Amino acid sequence: MIEIAILSGKGGTGKSSLSAALATLAAKIVAADCDVDAANLHLVLNPKDYREEVYVSGQKAVIDPDRCTNCGICLSYCRFEAISNKGGIHRIIETACDGCQLCDRVCPENAIHMVSHDKSRWFVGDIANGKMIHARLAPGEDNSGKLVNIVRDQARETAFEIQSDIILIDGPPGIGCPVISSLTGVDKVLLVAEPSLSGVHDLKRIVELTQHFRVQTYVVINKYDLNDALSDAIVNWCRSVQIPVIGQLPFDRAVVDAMVNCESVTNWAPDSTISNAIKRIWNKLLQHEQAKSF
């Protein structure tokens, strides 16, 4: 079994569109949307969900005003500035509360208790050529890295069940906690780079991260014709750090048209130049795998 994560550092470079296209090319696949914070892959792969589970993202403290004597001990212990004191009345600032429970433990009046946040969900569904695992972190909730781990565990379990050799992970933007959870232990990372100064800057930061975790890394340049000089610069830089650039895709309205129609571009326009280029990228990703295993 091989796990491939599609990541980018910078948002909006085309991770989900490329993930959807690659996912529809495989004979059998488990697709895992690990951008649990702003999941989009399901809009294209359109899974028929047959399983829905609750994810408890964390807890928040609640003060019972009837028991609270406003002694302020909780406030003195809280390191998250999550307790306010207005005119002697103590309140939890819900958006700042980290759920550490220390206030509950220090309260001499037992006036604080913890409430679980259980609005987040994760799902397993059927797609045309396999299964899809996706999730929805309720807006404003914590611990997206933990939910990513659940999605990935479930993806592995499902891949084993249906005997799929490939897990494709559509990752979140950035380089923080959910990204780290998306890439640790995968076999390959495919980075979708964009030829802009911001894109290059963000690419370098995420490459530093993939190297920190020693994950085999490949690069695809998307919308390469936006700035040819910068695309060349990306190719040269990748060569200098020994990362293979396995494809360059032009800006193509067919990608937008496909998305508007909730289709992958490889399904929407299968014989287009861009779909053929994506097929070559897919073959290269898998080829490298065969070469390695022999």
Add this chain to the structure above:
Amino acid sequence: MKIAVASGKGGTGKTLVSTNLFNVIQKSGFAVDLIDCDAEEPNALQFIHADLISQKSVTQNIPVIDKEACTFCGKCEAYCHYNAIVVLPKLRHIQVVEDLCHDCGACEYACPAGAISWKSKTTGTIRTYAVNNGSSLIEGRIEIGVYSSVPLIKEVMKSSHHRQLAIVDAPPGTSCPFIATVSAADFMVLVTEPTPFGLNDLKLSVEILQQLDKSFGIIVNRAGLGDHRVYDFIAKNKLLLLDEIPFDPRIAKSYSEGKLITDNMPNYHKHFLQLFSRIKKHLQYDRNSYT
């Protein structure tokens, strides 16, 4: 007054809007700060010519365990909500997993042996750059490998004087880094694009802003590309449509080169000035409506 520019989906044009808005305001002679809170991938500096005037490290506390004093009772492990302490009593082993620590202090409170003290660990840097008379760029940047940018973002938001007008480039998404930014902002500008991905992520952002009771307006970027469903959603929910920025290959080109469209295309300079006056008018109206 802090105006934060945000979007659920990455790459919709947050940085485009925040840097250009900042640019036209400071060039009309107002003192304004640009705060880059996209601490995982800060990019505003690519577009703004500015001189570094100060920098400071942001640190968090990490527990240090005195193994002579530790009785391996495991109470700290039980109190830690982040699985950042591992205790194996039989082996008399205790270990702090620094990456997982949230610096809450529960372990120290738990320890009956007084075996826990603290050291500090750098998680990021805040840099301040002077742009023009009274205007500055404040950037937060987390270290690579650090899990959470939230403590850094809280500090960055405090770095701008509350009386100064500030434009904030928010991190993408709707989880902790986004909330840390939104909580400290007075008005939100949501940037979206007219595609199903843009719409889906806009809905999530709107949901959380309504929960938090924040006033906000929406900018549709790359207008002309995609379809009309974003507009249907805005109209149906009676949301404030602040502006549309057309799908214009010259914008993408200019952005890719690290140039501001309000500097090299006069029509966009005017466009962003008008956007700023619409935001101002709305803020005025908003304030009046509370009195």
